[in-house]
Structure formats: C-alpha cells, structure tokens
Amino acid sequence: MDKPQRTSRGSIGDDAAPGKPDNHDRRAVSQTLDRGLEVIDLVAAAPDGVTVAQLTELLGTPRTNVVRLLNTLASRNYVVQNPDGRYRLGSRPLELARLVQPVVRVIAQKVLQRLADRTGATAHLTAAEGDDAVALLVVEPRTATYHVSYQAGARRPLTRGASGFAILSARPPATAELPEVAAARKRGWAVSHGQIESGTWGAAAPIRHPQHPDLSVGVVYLGEPADPDTATQAVLQAANEIRTQLG
Structure with missing residues (x-):
C-alpha cells in the first residue's frame, strides 16, 4: 500500500491554523x-x-x-x-457530499433512469474524490432481466474503469497518462472491458460543466452490448443533457 501523505493543513502541534497567520x-x-x-x-x-x-x-x-x-x-x-x-x-462523508450537489443529483436522477431504460444497462453518475471515482447515483434499468447491481458510494481508483477514465479525460493531459484516458479525450467518451468486474463492459462521458467539474455519466453492462456505438451515443447524449440542464 502507498504510504499516506500528510495533508497541507500544517503541523498538528502548531497553534496556528492553516492559512491563518495572525x-x-x-x-x-x-x-x-x-x-x-x-x-x-x-x-x-x-x-x-x-x-x-x-x-x-x-x-x-x-x-x-x-x-x-x-x-x-x-x-x-x-x-x-x-x-x-x-x-x-x-458513509457520513458521502452523505455530506450528496448534500453539496443536490441540484446535480435531482437533474441526473431522471436522465440516468432514461439512460438505463434505453440501454438496458445500469447507469451511474460518478465524481472524483481525491484519486478515487465515487458513485454518487446508481440507477438500474427497468427494461432488462439481468443487469449489474452496486450501490452509491462504491469507489475505485480513477485509473480503473470508464467512469474514471472519462473524468481524467476532461483534465489537462498528464505527463504519464493511460492510453485509455488519451483515447477518451480524443473521442469524447471512455470504455472499459472487465476492469471493474470480470465480464463487464462500461462506457462513460465527462459532464464538462465549469461549476461541476470532475463528474462523469456512464453505463455498465453484463457482457458487451450488441451495439456498442448506440450505447456510447446514449451516454454522450445523457452527459450533454445533464450539462444543458445545469445551465
């Protein structure tokens, strides 16, 4: 495990608060x-x-x-x-994070349900939290007999899975960047195969809203969809719809 690093809050033994010199x-x-x-x-x-x-x-x-x-x-x-x-x-930090972005959650809920029903796949809204991608909303399809199931709050490294790739692709290019991220930046959406769970396929696109950075919307399938292009276009449309509704 990588050793945790001290934050920039200052020395614990100091009397001074970070950024409060007087x-x-x-x-x-x-x-x-x-x-x-x-x-x-x-x-x-x-x-x-x-x-x-x-x-x-x-x-x-x-x-x-x-x-x-x-x-x-x-x-x-x-x-x-x-x-x-x-x-x-x-769980408490996640609950507080949900209160910070109530407008995004309200808007995304309906868009994600339409996306899930249209694709027959589980749809999600994901946010970056440090080096992790955290699922803020997870919506299951009403049109599929079998689908992936997981809960809001699930987290994984940003460097594993389409949701994290999409978020990273909206940032400036890094010196050492994953090829999946570079490809996502070029085409506007990311894909992953079996990186979260064996046999799953995912696609995601960044929201790209200036006041709500580091958000992505995506879907995850059990197995690869019959028409990946249709799935990725549906994800792009959902990301654009959320961005437009946010104003």
Whole structure:
C-alpha cells in the first residue's frame, strides 16, 4: 500500500491554523477539531486503508489521542475500521457530499433512469474524490432481466474503469497518462472491458460543466452490448443533457 501523505493543513502541534497567520486567528482555532479533520483527510488519502501506527507517525501526536479521535469519528460514521485493523472512510462523508450537489443529483436522477431504460444497462453518475471515482447515483434499468447491481458510494481508483477514465479525460493531459484516458479525450467518451468486474463492459462521458467539474455519466453492462456505438451515443447524449440542464 502507498504510504499516506500528510495533508497541507500544517503541523498538528502548531497553534496556528492553516492559512491563518495572525495571533487572533490562532486563538480562535479548535486544535482538537483540526486534528480530527486532518485524520479524515489522511484516511481519505489512503484508498487501501491506514493503520493507527501510520496515523500516529503522520500526525506526530500520542497514539492514545489518535485512537480517541478515531473512536469519535467512527461513532459518527466518518471512518470505519476493517477486520484487518485499517481505517477507511465511512458513509457520513458521502452523505455530506450528496448534500453539496443536490441540484446535480435531482437533474441526473431522471436522465440516468432514461439512460438505463434505453440501454438496458445500469447507469451511474460518478465524481472524483481525491484519486478515487465515487458513485454518487446508481440507477438500474427497468427494461432488462439481468443487469449489474452496486450501490452509491462504491469507489475505485480513477485509473480503473470508464467512469474514471472519462473524468481524467476532461483534465489537462498528464505527463504519464493511460492510453485509455488519451483515447477518451480524443473521442469524447471512455470504455472499459472487465476492469471493474470480470465480464463487464462500461462506457462513460465527462459532464464538462465549469461549476461541476470532475463528474462523469456512464453505463455498465453484463457482457458487451450488441451495439456498442448506440450505447456510447446514449451516454454522450445523457452527459450533454445533464450539462444543458445545469445551465
């Protein structure tokens, strides 16, 4: 697992809050809350999870304090502890993220249902969260007997699957870029074969809205669709419709 990196929030032991240099602002900061927020940042930056020992080293604070912070965050579902002892993000951050983008969710819900019914595939709205692609909405088709099923909140690296490829393709080209991302930038949509689950096929397109960056809409099939071109055109139309409705 890649070692989690400290965030730019500043030293945990400092009196100063990040970006708040004067003495009055320093006194106004709650150091306990600041520590808790940095714990959330560090857990979010470790998709494979992070241990108490790693957090203790990164935060530079006693282990007992780290455990107390984790227990508090876990009680409110900001983090969860896996059987292997590592901590990962819980459901609460996702619930808050959903409240941040209510307009997008309302608009996307109807568009995704039409997309799912038209293609007979599971449709999704996905957002970038750090280095992960997180499913904000997942809509199952009413026109198919068999389809892929997964829940909102599911996450995977941006570098695996059409939804992440599409989001990355809307960003400026990177020095070391996946060929799938470069291809998606050129044609306007991304595809993936069996990268999420064996036997699945996915297509996605970026929303490309200036006020709502790092969003993509897509579909995932059990097996390759009979007409991939029709599927990708349906995805492009859905992405354009959401962008247009957002204004």
